[in-house]
Amino acid sequence: KSDVIFVDIRAELTDHIASEIEEKISVEGVSFEITFHEVFENWKEQLRPSSSRWLGKQYLLPKIIMDKWIKNTKKQQKMTLLISFISAIVFTTIARTINNEEVFDYYRIFFRTILILELGLIMVGKYIIWKSNYKTTFSYFYKTNSFSVIIFLFFMGIGLFPIKIVAPDIALNLVFNFILFGYVILPIYYLHLAYQHVQFTKKLKLS
Numbered sequence: 001k002s003d004v005i006f007v008d009i010r011a012e013l014t015d016h017i018a019s020e021i022e023e024k025i026s027v028e029g030v031s032f033e034i035t036f037h038e039v040f041e042n043w044k045e046q047l048r049p050s051s052s053r054w055l056g057k058q059y060l061l062p063k064i065i066m067d068k069w070i071k072n073t074k075k076q077q078k079m080t081l082l083i084s085f086i087s088a089i090v091f092t093t094i095a096r097t098i099n100n101e102e103v104f105d106y107y108r109i110f111f112r113t114i115l116i117l118e119l120g121l122i123m124v125g126k127y128i129i130w131k132s133n134y135k136t137t138f139s140y141f142y143k144t145n146s147f148s149v150i151i152f153l154f155f156m157g158i159g160l161f162p163i164k165i166v167a168p169d170i171a172l173n174l175v176f177n178f179i180l181f182g183y184v185i186l187p188i189y190y191l192h193l194a195y196q197h198v199q200f201t202k203k204l205k206l207s
Contacts, residue, residue, distance in 0.1 A: 088178040092166075146190050149187060
């Protein structure tokens, strides 16, 4: 009734609600029926439909799911930005010191290989999730956000988006390398979501 279609959230809610009911019955000594309704009233706010400007008003999900999505997205974005920024500074410094176009060609081949490999793994993840009989928040976040990453990985991997190892302006150089590392690191988040989905569904099958 609350539109909680994801099995991982259902399991989490069941665990929390059952624990609260058990605790109230043992402490207050009231009947199961009364406790059941009281506990569900306390969870009503977490189950109401909610949207977010951060993710886009078009998404309407129970608040507990929306909060989890926002938390995961913010964490992923902060980590990606931080690692990409540090990597871009270090790599730009090394590249400008080397300043050898032949070496840069090897770098470009290396990065394109990584991007194509990540693209392949993300497509495998999409297939695994598509074949799965279970819906989890991990699979939902994966399917909702991965399309733009797939497009960029494809165009950058085949060389339609240039990989500029060194640019005349150092600020522009840092921006190019920051974007490059961002799209090398970002797919790892989506692959981790696919892994979490698979691990959770395995637990369900064993239980």
